[in-house]
Amino acid sequence: MAQDTNGVKDAGPWIAAANPTYTVLIDEKHVVSKLYNMVNVPTGVWIDEHGKIVRPNEVAFVDDRFKNFTGLDSAPYLNALGDWVEKGSRSAYVMNEARLREKLAVNNPDVLLAAAEFGLAENLYKSGHLAEAIPHFKEAQRLNPKSWNYKRQAYALSNAQRDYGTTFNEEVQKAGGSKVYYAHPDLSPSPPKDQKP
Amino acid sequence: MKNRSRVCFFLLFLAMPCLSLPSRATVATIIYDDKATLVSTAELSRDQLWVTTADLKLATGFELKPQGVCRDELCFPLSGSRKQELTRKNAGTMWFNLTGFARLVNQPIAHDPELAVWYFGLRSDQRQGLAALQAPDFTLADRNGKSHSLSEFRGKRVLLLTWASW
Numbered sequence: 229m230a231q232d233t234n235g236v237k238d239a240g241p242w243i244a245a246a247n248p249t250y251t252v253l254i255d256e257k258h259v260v261s262k263l264y265n266m267v268n269v270p271t272g273v274w275i276d277e278h279g280k281i282v283r284p285n286e287v288a289f290v291d292d293r294f295k296n297f298t299g300l301d302s303a304p305y306l307n308a309l310g311d312w313v314e315k316g317s318r319s320a321y322v323m324n325e326a327r328l329r330e331k332l333a334v335n336n337p338d339v340l341l342a343a344a345e346f347g348l349a350e351n352l353y354k355s356g357h358l359a360e361a362i363p364h365f366k367e368a369q370r371l372n373p374k375s376w377n378y379k380r381q382a383y384a385l386s387n388a389q390r391d392y393g394t395t396f397n398e399e400v401q402k403a404g405g406s407k408v409y410y411a412h413p414d415l416s417p418s419p420p421k422d423q424k425p
Numbered sequence: 426m427k428n429r430s431r432v433c434f435f436l437l438f439l440a441m442p443c444l445s446l447p448s449r450a451t452v453a454t455i456i457y458d459d460k461a462t463l464v465s466t467a468e469l470s471r472d473q474l475w476v477t478t479a480d481l482k483l484a485t486g487f488e489l490k491p492q493g494v495c496r497d498e499l500c501f502p503l504s505g506s507r508k509q510e511l512t513r514k515n516a517g518t519m520w521f522n523l524t525g526f527a528r529l530v531n532q533p534i535a536h537d538p539e540l541a542v543w544y545f546g547l548r549s550d551q552r553q554g555l556a557a558l559q560a561p562d563f564t565l566a567d568r569n570g571k572s573h574s575l576s577e578f579r580g581k582r583v584l585l586l587t588w589a590s591w
Contacts, residue, residue, distance in 0.1 A: 229565065229585065229586065229587045229588070230587075230588060230589060230590065231587050231588070231589045232589055232590050232591070236568055238590040238591075239568075239589075239590050240568050241590075242590055243567075243568045244568070251567065251573055252568065253565035253566065253567055253573055254565060254566060254567065254568065255563075255565050255587075257459045259459065259563050259565065260563060260565075260585070260587055261587065262546075262547065263547070263551075263555065263561040263563060264555065264561065264585075265555070266587060269587045269588050269589045270586055270587060270588050271586070271587045272584060272585065272586050272587075273560070273584075273585040273586075274582070274583075274584060274585075275560040275575070275578075275582070275583040275584075276582055277579070277580050277581060277582060278579070279559055279560050279562075279575075279576065279579055280558055280559060280560065281555075281558045281559070281560050288584075288586055290586070309584065312582065313582065316582065325558065328558055329558070332555055332556075332558075334552065334555055334556045335552060335556065337533070340533045340546055340547065340552075341533040341535070341546070343533070343546055343547070344533040344534060344535040344544050344545070344546035345535040345544075347456065347459065347544045347546065348456070348535035348536070348537060348542060348544035351456055351461060351542065351544065352537060352540065352542065357540060360537060360539060360540055364535060364537065367535075377589075380589070380591050381589070381591060383591075384591035
């Protein structure tokens with residue numbers, strides 16, 4: 229799911245180059261990030277056969293091309309993913325409901341309003357009003373400071389230094405550097421479920 | 426007696442702005458469920474956006490029905506006092522308070538006064554799925570414009586993965 233305001237223009241060449249065998253969709257209104265309260269890319273969610281979320285919103289690198297920047301090894305995530313593919317609901321990486329709810333920022337009023345400000349900003353940008361969009365992009369960033377999507381997408385649509393007084397790299401440094409910028413996925417296996425005789 | 430009537434007159438004068446409903450006509454762009462609609466006959470009254478029920482249907486798909494504000498199977502009932510608060514009839518035209526309705530359904534609103542654009546976010550009903558740990562459904566196009574919905578993958582395990590070019 230490409231979170232790209234400029235849609236196929238920006239995301240298309242990457243998809244063409246990857247020539248994927250799986251489904252790749254283009255989300256120019258960041259609908260998926262809004263519906264699932266996601267704050268960065270790449271973010272992974274596991275959904276079971278019944279449409280139920282079994283692992284939500286976590287950093288999900290499926291290869292090591294950004295390892296030098298993030299310090300994140302993709303192997304533990306891929307290992308957990310393989311375990312789920314093999315064992316389904318019996319996988320130790322399927323989260324219990326208490327942990328799932330904790331990780332999904334459901335009904336946080338600031339997060340909801342931030343998504344509306346971001347949606348408005350995107351719409352203004354697309355109708356040729358970048359200058360008017362910037363205050364709304366900033367308001368989205370203020371209301372949901374955890375969202376890197378709101379920063380990164382807005383910076384990519386203009387001159388970040390000129391319009392936001394910062395850059396992506398500066399923001400990463402402020403957050404403690406690239407090695408801690410991505411919260412590492414919590415891949416500690418759940419304790420085995422109680423087996424009933 | 427004379428003084429008293431002067432006080433009453435003064436109070437009445439103060440109350441005037443409360444009794445009347447000062448409103449001004451505006452053109453509004455309404456973004457609802459991520460679809461933008463230009464409405465040429467909206468009214469702004471004390472920061473509330475009023476639209477005709479015809480424009481309500483056009484911009485949001487919702488209609489005023491005896492059972493409430495409805496779209497297909499979805500209906501938000503309106504009690505007597507709510508109905509009074511959210512609707513009014515003027516010269517044969519029915520008007521609906523869209524921003525008041527948004528508050529009723531816990532829907533965030535972002536507004537740009539200069540360009541008269543209103544963005545309505547996710548209503549409470551659109552957030553129930555996530556709260557119940559059911560993966561919210563969506564429909565998006567691939568690179569070739571072909572639409573796919575998450576619900577088409579029911580019966581399979583799905584890894585939903587976001588990325589971006591930026």
